[in-house]
Amino acid sequence: xxxxxxxxxxxxxxxxxxxxxxxxxxxxxxxxxxxxxxxxxxxxxxxxxxxxxxxxxxxxxxxxxxxxxxxxxxxxxxxxxxxxxxxxxxxxxxxxxxxxxxxxxxxxxxxxxxxxxxxxxxxxxxxxxxxxxxxxxxxxxxxxxxxxxxxxxxxxxxxxxxxxxxxxxxxxxxxxxxxxxxxxxxxxxxxxxxxxxxxxxxxxxxxxxxxxxxxxxxxxxxxxxxxxxxxxxxxxxxxxxxxxxxxxxxxxxxxxxxxxxxxxxxxxxxxxxxxxxxxxxxxxxxxxxxxxxxxxxxxxxxxxxxxxxxxxxxxxxxxxxxxxxxxxxxxxxxxxxxxxxxxxxxxxxxxxxxxxxxxxxxxxxxxxxxxxxx
Numbered sequence: 001x002x003x004x005x006x007x008x009x010x011x012x013x014x015x016x017x018x019x020x021x022x023x024x025x026x027x028x029x030x031x032x033x034x035x036x037x038x039x040x041x042x043x044x045x046x047x048x049x050x051x052x053x054x055x056x057x058x059x060x061x062x063x064x065x066x067x068x069x070x071x072x073x074x075x076x077x078x079x080x081x082x083x084x085x086x087x088x089x090x091x092x093x094x095x096x097x098x099x100x101x102x103x104x105x106x107x108x109x110x111x112x113x114x115x116x117x118x119x120x121x122x123x124x125x126x127x128x129x130x131x132x133x134x135x136x137x138x139x140x141x142x143x144x145x146x147x148x149x150x151x152x153x154x155x156x157x158x159x160x161x162x163x164x165x166x167x168x169x170x171x172x173x174x175x176x177x178x179x180x181x182x183x184x185x186x187x188x189x190x191x192x193x194x195x196x197x198x199x200x201x202x203x204x205x206x207x208x209x210x211x212x213x214x215x216x217x218x219x220x221x222x223x224x225x226x227x228x229x230x231x232x233x234x235x236x237x238x239x240x241x242x243x244x245x246x247x248x249x250x251x252x253x254x255x256x257x258x259x260x261x262x263x264x265x266x267x268x269x270x271x272x273x274x275x276x277x278x279x280x281x282x283x284x285x286x287x288x289x290x291x292x293x294x295x296x297x298x299x300x301x302x303x304x305x306x307x308x309x310x311x312x313x314x315x316x317x318x319x320x321x322x323x324x325x326x327x328x329x330x331x332x333x334x335x336x337x338x339x340x341x342x343x344x345x346x347x348x349x350x351x352x353x354x355x356x357x358x359x360x361x362x363x364x365x366x367x368x369x370x371x372x373x374x
Contacts, residue, residue, distance in 0.1 A: 008082030019053040027056040033079040069344035078152050133157040136256045137249035147260045148346050155265045166277050168270035171318040177276045178311050185304040190217050198297030212298050224305020233357035237350040266342050273314040316353050340365050
């Protein structure tokens with residue numbers, strides 16, 4: 001919103017009319033917010049907001065069930081549309097301000113800029129009109145704080161349109177590319193084990209080898225999925241959430257490329273899953289590793305289970321950002337947990353598909369407690 005335009009003054013009666021999925025407004029400390037576009041993203045579900053639509057949610061912001069973090073409050077400012085007025089003492093002034101503000105919104109929509117963007121391009125630490133990847137390394141000690149202040153706008157990483165396109169993908173490309181391979185390799189592994197040639201410990205002895213039966217494939221497949229859940233946790237915690245030295249331009253750039261851009265713009269739908277082209281190199285590396293460490297039938301059975309685990313991981317991750325799970329369900333709890341990781345506890349809560357590994361690695365996000373006054 002331009003600083004040259006007066007703040008929009010909104011009557012309480014007008015706010016109370018916006019109580020639906022099509023138009024949902026709320027009040028916080030006398031400020032009016034249009035949260036229509038945020039309904040599906042809300043970790044508590046859209047129903048929780050709709051129950052309070054058209055009214056003051058200041059108390060709910062403090063909890064229970066959840067005390068909203070500073071990042072969450074900063075994020076909400078992207079949806080600010082005006083201040084509340086309870087009386088019509090100056091109807092002409094109010095109407096004039098409203099028209100001016102609506103005109104400003106119309107101009108923004110026509111130019112493609114979203115009124116929900118909180119980025120001040122004049123004061124922000126980077127130039128948003130240029131690719132960000134080559135800029136963030138210069139932020140130094142300011143990078144960590146900057147990257148964990150999320151915004152609701154897309155990010156461009158590269159100058160090249162081709163490379164930029166390869167760094168993005170729609171969610172459905174992941175199952176479309178990898179699930180056919182999972183199905184084919186599952187059939188191939190079962191038929192390979194059925195030949196009866198896959199044995200353990202053949203490297204050490206030929207007398208005391210153990211036959212890997214074809215009916216062991218489902219268990220090897222599940223073992224691969226379980227191993228992937230650990231790999232997923234380790235990559236997320238120790239690679240994606242490494243703390244690059246403030247003086248190292250290249251490590252900061254690498255961090256932003258791998259994961260920092262996701263924390264900066266957590267609802268950029270084109271960057272929520274791993275694009276197939278770069279993913280193929282990583283998956284190829286895991287394939288070579290299991291081929292070196294295990295017999296073909298055994299290693300491939302574990303590998304295909306891990307590949308399926310990866311697909312499940314990417315789909316769940318996308319759903320945690322854009323889905324609306326039923327309250328009380330497993331995915332409902334995971335969504336709330338993951339949003340806390342983004343907005344409040346960036347150094348905790350690294351599990352995506354499960355919180356299991358956060359327990360032994362002591363990275364579980366603590367439960368909130370509230371006083372009796374709540």
